[in-house]
Amino acid sequence: QIDSARLWGTIHETAKFGATPKGGVRRLTLGPEDKQVRDWFHKACEAAGLEVHVDALGSMFGLRKGRDMSKAPIGLGSHLDTQPTGGKYDGVLGTLAALEVVRTLNDAGIETETPICICNWTNEEGSRFAPAMMASAAYVGDFTTDDILSRKDAEGITVAQALDSIGYRGATAVGTQKFSGFVELHIEQGPILEAENKTIGVVDSGQGVLWYDGKITGFESHAGSTPMPLRRDALATLSEIVLAMENIAKKHGPKAVGTIGEAVIANPSRNVIPGEIAFTVDCRSADDAIMDALDRDLRAAIAEIAARRKVEVQFDLIWRKPPTHFDPKLVDAVENAAKMLGYSHRRITSGAGHDACNLNTVMPAAMVFVPCKDGISHNELEDATQADCAAGANVLMHTVLALAGV
Amino acid sequence: QIDSARLWGTIHETAKFGATPKGGVRRLTLGPEDKQVRDWFHKACEAAGLEVHVDALGSMFGLRKGRDMSKAPIGLGSHLDTQPTGGKYDGVLGTLAALEVVRTLNDAGIETETPICICNWTNEEGSRFAPAMMASAAYVGDFTTDDILSRKDAEGITVAQALDSIGYRGATAVGTQKFSGFVELHIEQGPILEAENKTIGVVDSGQGVLWYDGKITGFESHAGSTPMPLRRDALATLSEIVLAMENIAKKHGPKAVGTIGEAVIANPSRNVIPGEIAFTVDCRSADDAIMDALDRDLRAAIAEIAARRKVEVQFDLIWRKPPTHFDPKLVDAVENAAKMLGYSHRRITSGAGHDACNLNTVMPAAMVFVPCKDGISHNELEDATQADCAAGANVLMHTVLALAGV
Ligand SMILES: NC(=O)NCCC(=O)O
Ligand SMILES: NC(=O)NCCC(=O)O
Numbered sequence: 001q002i003d004s005a006r007l008w009g010t011i012h013e014t015a016k017f018g019a020t021p022k023g024g025v026r027r028l029t030l031g032p033e034d035k036q037v038r039d040w041f042h043k044a045c046e047a048a049g050l051e052v053h054v055d056a057l058g059s060m061f062g063l064r065k066g067r068d069m070s071k072a073p074i075g076l077g078s079h080l081d082t083q084p085t086g087g088k089y090d091g092v093l094g095t096l097a098a099l100e101v102v103r104t105l106n107d108a109g110i111e112t113e114t115p116i117c118i119c120n121w122t123n124e125e126g127s128r129f130a131p132a133m134m135a136s137a138a139y140v141g142d143f144t145t146d147d148i149l150s151r152k153d154a155e156g157i158t159v160a161q162a163l164d165s166i167g168y169r170g171a172t173a174v175g176t177q178k179f180s181g182f183v184e185l186h187i188e189q190g191p192i193l194e195a196e197n198k199t200i201g202v203v204d205s206g207q208g209v210l211w212y213d214g215k216i217t218g219f220e221s222h223a224g225s226t227p228m229p230l231r232r233d234a235l236a237t238l239s240e241i242v243l244a245m246e247n248i249a250k251k252h253g254p255k256a257v258g259t260i261g262e263a264v265i266a267n268p269s270r271n272v273i274p275g276e277i278a279f280t281v282d283c284r285s286a287d288d289a290i291m292d293a294l295d296r297d298l299r300a301a302i303a304e305i306a307a308r309r310k311v312e313v314q315f316d317l318i319w320r321k322p323p324t325h326f327d328p329k330l331v332d333a334v335e336n337a338a339k340m341l342g343y344s345h346r347r348i349t350s351g352a353g354h355d356a357c358n359l360n361t362v363m364p365a366a367m368v369f370v371p372c373k374d375g376i377s378h379n380e381l382e383d384a385t386q387a388d389c390a391a392g393a394n395v396l397m398h399t400v401l402a403l404a405g406v
Numbered sequence: 407q408i409d410s411a412r413l414w415g416t417i418h419e420t421a422k423f424g425a426t427p428k429g430g431v432r433r434l435t436l437g438p439e440d441k442q443v444r445d446w447f448h449k450a451c452e453a454a455g456l457e458v459h460v461d462a463l464g465s466m467f468g469l470r471k472g473r474d475m476s477k478a479p480i481g482l483g484s485h486l487d488t489q490p491t492g493g494k495y496d497g498v499l500g501t502l503a504a505l506e507v508v509r510t511l512n513d514a515g516i517e518t519e520t521p522i523c524i525c526n527w528t529n530e531e532g533s534r535f536a537p538a539m540m541a542s543a544a545y546v547g548d549f550t551t552d553d554i555l556s557r558k559d560a561e562g563i564t565v566a567q568a569l570d571s572i573g574y575r576g577a578t579a580v581g582t583q584k585f586s587g588f589v590e591l592h593i594e595q596g597p598i599l600e601a602e603n604k605t606i607g608v609v610d611s612g613q614g615v616l617w618y619d620g621k622i623t624g625f626e627s628h629a630g631s632t633p634m635p636l637r638r639d640a641l642a643t644l645s646e647i648v649l650a651m652e653n654i655a656k657k658h659g660p661k662a663v664g665t666i667g668e669a670v671i672a673n674p675s676r677n678v679i680p681g682e683i684a685f686t687v688d689c690r691s692a693d694d695a696i697m698d699a700l701d702r703d704l705r706a707a708i709a710e711i712a713a714r715r716k717v718e719v720q721f722d723l724i725w726r727k728p729p730t731h732f733d734p735k736l737v738d739a740v741e742n743a744a745k746m747l748g749y750s751h752r753r754i755t756s757g758a759g760h761d762a763c764n765l766n767t768v769m770p771a772a773m774v775f776v777p778c779k780d781g782i783s784h785n786e787l788e789d790a791t792q793a794d795c796a797a798g799a800n801v802l803m804h805t806v807l808a809l810a811g812v
Contacts, residue, residue, distance in 0.1 A: 084673040085681075114747035127675040190531055207630055211676060220491055222784040223665035223688045225596035225757025228656050230781070235666055236652055239645035246642055250634050259629035260641055262674040267490040269533040270617060270667045270686045272756075272784045275491070280676045282629045351631025352677075356575055375636070378628040378678045 002397055003107075004390035007100040011389065014040060014080070014096065015088040025088055026381025029081035029123035030058065030162035037080045038168060041095070042121055043394060048102045050118065053177070054170025057135040058122040058163050061177045065104055066115035066404060072178040074112075074404045076101065076396060077119030078186060079355065081392050083127050087382020089372060089389070094185040095120050097393035101400060113405030114180060121355045122168075128153045129162075131211060131319040136355035138174050140362045145174045145221050180326050181330060181403055182365040184356035185396040191375030192348060199391050200338040201348035201369030204331045206258075206324035206357045208291050212281040213318050214241075214302075218311040218334035220267075220275030235274040237311050238263055244301035245281065256285040256294055257351070286323045286349050324350070324357040330403070334366050337398035352377070368395045408803055409513075410796035413506040417795065420446060420486070420502065421494040430786025431494055435529035436568035443486045444574060447501070447526055454508045456524065457686060459583070460576025462551050463541040464528040464569050467583045470508055470811060472521035475700035478584040480801060480810045481519075482507065483525030484592060485761065488532050492743050495662035495778060495795070500591040501526050503799035507806060519811030520586060527761045528574075530586075533557045535568075537617060537725040542761035544580050546768045551580045560732020572774030587736060587809055588771040590762035590801075591802040598754060605797050606744040607754035607775025610737045612730035612763045613663075614697050618687040619724050625715040626673075626681030641680040643717050644669055650707035651687065662691040662700055663757070692727065692729045692755050730756070730763040735807070736772035743773075749797050758783070774801045 017040070018025045018033030027033040041060065045052045050062030050202075056367050063073060078094025096116035105112070126132025129151045131143075138148045149160040163169035218234035229376075242260050249258035259282045266276035283294045299315065306313040338345040348369055350357070356365045370392035373383035423446070424431045424439035433439040447466060451458045454684030469479060484500025504524035511518070532538025535557045537549075544554045555566040569575035589710035594600075599607050624640035629740065648666050655664035665688045690702045712719040737753075744751040754775055756763070762771045776798035779789035 006464070006523055083675050083678055085678070097550070125675075126677060130676065132677060180769050188631070189628050191633075192637070209630065213728070220785045221782055222595050222758055223667055224615065224663065224665065224690050224759060225781070225783060227592070227597075228652070228659050228663055230597070233652075233665075235669060236648055239648040242645040246639075254633050257630065257632065257634055259677070259679055261629055261671075261676045261678050261680060263641060263669070263671060264674075265667075265669060268668040268670075269489050269531075269784070270536065271532060271538060271562075271665070271688050272489055272491070272667050273665055274667060275785070283679050352628055353630060375632070376627055377631065378675070379626045 002100045002104045002390060002393045004104065004386060007097060007384045007390060007393055010096045010099065010112055011092060014092060018082065020085065020380055022380040024382065025082045025086050026084055028084065029125060030166055030168065034081055035166035040250060041080060044099055044232035048099065048100065048106060052169060053172050055172045055174050055176065056170055057138055057148060058168040059135045059169060059172050060120040062118045062323060063167060064116045065110045065212040068113050069115060071114040072180040073115035073117035074400050075117050075119055075179040075182040076184065076400055078184050079121045079124035081123060081125050083125050083378045085380050087377060087379060089187045089382055089384045090189065090377050091124055093389055097185045097396050100393050101397040104397060110406060112401065114401060116404055117177065117179065124355055127273035129159055132353050133355050133358050136358035140358050179363050181363055182356055182359045183330065183368065183399050184354055185368045185392045185397060186354060187372040187377060188369040189194060189372060190351045193369060193371035194375060196346060198346050199343040199370065199388060200345035200395055202331060202335045202338060202345055203350050203367035203369055204326050204347045205286055206350035206354065207284040207286045208288065208323040209319065209321040210283040210295060210317060211319040211355050213316050214279045214281060215314040216277045216311055218275050221273050223271040223273055226273060231273055232309060232311050233273050234277040234311060235265065237305060237309050238277050240305045241302055244305065246336065248297045248301065249283065252285065252290050252293060256290050257288055258283040258294065268363045288323055321353060324360055326360055326366045330364045332367055333399050333402050334395060337395045337402060341394055341398060343395065368392050408506045408510045408796060408799045409794060412501060412509065413796060413799055414792045416502045416505065417494060420498060424488065426491065426786055426788040430788065431488045431492050432490055433488040434490065434534045435531060439510065440487055441572035447486060450505055454512060456508065459578050460574060461580050461582065462576055463544055463554060463580050464574040464576060464805060465541045466526040468524045470522045471596065472518045474519055475521060477520045478586040479521035479523035480806050481523050481525055481585040481588040482806055484590050485527045485530035487529055489531055489784045491786050493783060493786060495593045495788055495790045496595065497530055497782050499593055499795055499798065500812050503802050506799050507803040510803060511785045513580045516812060518807065522806060522810055523583065523585065530761055535565055538759050539761050539764050542764035546764050585769050587769055587775065588762055588765040589736065589802060589805050590760055591774045591798045592760060593783065594775040594780040595778060595783035596757045599775060600750065600781060603750065604752050605749040605776065605794060606751035606801055607802045608737060608741045608744060608751055609756050609773035609775055610732050610753050611692055612756035612759065613690040613692045614694065614729040615727040615759050616689040616697060616701060616723060617725040619722050620685045620687060621720040622683045622717055627679050629677040629679055630708050632679060636642055637679055638715060638717050639679050640683040640717060640783060641671065643711060643715050644683050644685060646711045647708055650711065651704060654703045654707065655689065658691065658696050658699060661693055662696050664689040664700065670683035675770050694729055727759060730766055732766055732772045733770035736770045739805050739808050740772050740774055743808065747800055747804060749801065774805065
């Protein structure tokens with residue numbers, strides 16, 4: 001059994017790095033608060049006897065030796081970055097639970113056959129730089145390191161510049177650290193476990209993701225003197241797109257969701273009809289055919305709206321992450337650990353994307369979910385209980401022990 | 407007859423202060439480019455022998471003596487500030503034509519009975535600070551000077567700070583400069599004169615304006631894991647409001663318009679459902695009863711949308727400017743000048759607001775319109791011909807001469 005109070009203590013200790021007045025955390029990837037939590041994590045890993053290295057995209061790896069060093073380690077961990085108005089648990093729980101597993105094994109003097117390696121992946125959130133799960137995507141070869149290094153945030157700062165500015169452009173090439181499997185603990189970020197009163201979610205699949213960049217070009221003109229029929233209003237166009245996307249997602253529901261999270265009017269003014277708007281779209285489904293349908297329906301709706309309103313809409317798919325089907329053996333291992341520990345559990349699909357979803361494409365991977373209050377995440381009010389966090393960390397530890405061998 | 411080439415020259419000379427790559431002007435009120443054009447105008451007024459003073463809100467007045475100095479002068483002019491993506495003529499034509507009238511009278515050695523006073527009113531556009539026609543509204547007593555001095559732009563800079571930063575907080579109290587009447591030349595900013603091939607619009611009325619500040623509070627949550635039916639999406643709410651407002655304006659059309667020019671998502675992120683949006687609304691009609699109906703319909707629509715989507719919408723009227731009915735005698739004077747000069751003309755309602763609309767509430771006022779290309783304004787592509795600008799300046803001069811007496 002891990003030390004529940006110690007785990008809970010580290011979660012609340014690190015929550016001060018980027019703490020917001022409403023009880024959440026704002027710790028954008030590779031910003032000053034991310035540097036603070038990284039420095040804290042680096043020290044904690046070294047204090048736990050781990051050999052730490054950082055890769056060229058800033059992902060952090062803490063290696064605990066096993067008896068058989070010829071074997072690639074079992075990886076565990078998650079991420080320490082957050083959304084602009086994020087919570088204290090998303091990513092943090094999985095990373096600090098991995099540290100807690102090491103501390104527990106150290107205290108108990110347990111040596112594993114296969115080494116284990118705890119991880120903090122760079123830019124899982126995808127909020128400052130696209131795509132989400134950026135570093136693990138590069139790790140599995142979906143993008144080259146150079147491509148990722150050149151991605152820019154809204155201020156035009158590249159990933160390379162951001163890494164350098166906090167001193168986390170590491171020495172090892174992306175992909176150097178090998179794993180024989182990966183297990184990630186995370187809060188569910190959805191309402192199912194809580195509603196069904198289950199402690200553990202045995203994650204067997206994950207939704208695919210479509211990310212788009214859009215730009216509407218209408219025509220700026222005077223709010224007072226331009227008759228309604230002559231307008232080419234970019235915001236009215238966006239409004240139709242938002243509602244069309246909502247209807248399309250509902251039509252394919254409950255197996256699909258769609259969100260427009262960003263929309264910025266160029267040179268806004270109260271008495272000017274908006275002429276240009278940049279926006280982003282996030283659509284998801286666990287079903288490949290539905291993902292295709294979402295893409296098709298959305299493009300058709302946008303084309304119709306643009307033609308009718310005589311505006312131009314540029315609409316580019318910038319990321320497609322197929323649905324995830326986690327490794328059946330590792331999923332069973334998670335389930336067995338939950339059973340063995342006597343926790344109530346159910347199989348579950350992840351609504352969110354995770355680094356484990358990327359890693360699963362090149363190694364066996366699986367995930368453990370614990371409930372979060374009202375299913376709320378990506379919100380400062382995100383909450384989870386100490387008991388559930390500890391239960392998840394125990395399932396994580398026993399899954400890893402089963403895989404690594406004692 | 408005014409000097410058409412000289413007028414055209416000053417329009418293009420001053421267009422360099424804030425010139426944009428697309429041929430427009432970005433000269434936000436009380437910013438550095440506004441200081442440049444103000445300094446230019448100040449010098450030009452002095453070179454033309456005018457006595458210049460600046461009031462506590464930065465409005466500039468250049469007085470040309472008349473034979474009877476016991477009479478309050480006839481005012482003429484407009485504004486030199488522009489929209490963020492504004493054109494070269496909106497406001498500028500009226501202000502520089504006023505200067506051209508003085509230069510022409512000087513050259514011809516014409517003395518008027520009543521003095522005349524050319525004006526550059528501060529913040530006509532209302533883009534950086536609300537409301538529009540801010541300084542003339544304070545002049546007529548719709549707002550106190552202190553209230554206006556405390557208004558803030560999007561960066562939190564007050565009018566007082568902005569005035570001080572460019573050295574244009576003048577010595578004379580707002581309202582000190584008296585007028586016995588006011589005439590403003592402006593481009594139409596709408597499509598009617600061009601469509602009907604008329605050179606001069608004799609403006610007899612102007613639309614009323616309703617400005618609102620709105621804020622939607624929904625609930626931020628995860629774009630991937632939050633089921634569609636559980637969402638309280640601030641952007642989807644705004645989208646319904648935008649389309650409802652468009653329909654309401656169309657329903658009351660062609661005698662009404664409605665625009666949402668600004669909408670800002672708080673803490674936007676691709677994979678977060680927007681939880682908070684601030685927006686502005688601009689609704690207009692020349693008919694008081696329709697203005698009431700717009701307000702009523704809009705509030706009802708917003709209440710229904712907010713209740714159905716379980717979000718909170720704050721919606722505050724921050725400015726109501728009633729429709730304008732210009733002084734019949736001055737309107738006749740404009741029409742007579744157009745007739746006398748042989749220009750084709752028609753009576754017209756102004757779609758935009760103007761300082762003359764404010765001034766008309768405390769003195770006889772009227773306006774002269776000239777066509778602009780395709781009716782386009784509040785756009786960098788705004789355009790007008792040299793001949794039309796000169797025609798408007800001639801009508802302005804002869805109206806002023808008729809009122810001031812030679
Ligand atoms: N777990 C999580 O919130 N990841 C962020 C990436 C995404 O799913 O949008
Ligand atoms: N003339 C003009 O464009 N004024 C700006 C104020 C407004 O009507 O919105």
